[in-house]
Amino acid sequence: MRRIWFALFGGLFGAVGVAFLGAFRADALADPTSLATFSLWLGASTLYVLGGLDASIGDFDWYQLVGLGNVCLGLQMVARAAMTLADGTGETEPLLATFGGVVGGLTLAYIGLDWFRGGRHFDLSTFEESPTADPE
Template sequence: MVQRRVNRWVGVFLLVVGVGGLALTFPPSLLLGVQMALLAVAGALVFASGVTDRVRWSILAGLGNVALGLSLVVSGVTTLGDQPGTGDLAYGALVAVGGLTLAVIGVGYVVEHDAFDTEP
């Protein structure tokens, strides 16, 4: 299945970006550390969804989407400084909405995992 092959590469990319971000900013601030850790977890889960048959791939991909969505929400929160301007608030709100949307899609993958084709 093409989806699973794509998940392998997307997972590797997310994992490299998450671990690389942690390594380059070590020791990171609290929010950046949480964001990079969530990104690395998302990458590991999405990669695992492409290579394992022990757990349904859609469950792992869904959990990866939830972690990726939450990392976007944290990213939106990090843009808000001590006195955020209107642009900062708008950007933070839009990124948070996008992240929450991705997390809801991931929950859909997990809840409706029987509806997905599980052929390798």
């Protein structure tokens, strides 16, 4: 039952992405970096939903779909950071936030790759479906 949270989280991500696109329309996809960021965002939300619903896509298991969603979300954070660095402002606060975004994005991508490989470093068993224990 815990896997359903991935589907809910992915659905929320998708709704926020569509609302963002609706609010900013063509301006949101004006440059290639914004297009890549938005595509990775929607890709992550789709993969979360599919993994959370235990959908069968080719030979991929649910945890591989969620892992790829984590990789997409991590790469999206790195792409946003690259967009901030390319902005050219030399202020300290945006650079510190950008550095935090890069570290967080790469960490999330690493966790996603580990999940895709089967969870060698990060435990997947907490999301496995198991029958409830009989109290008797």
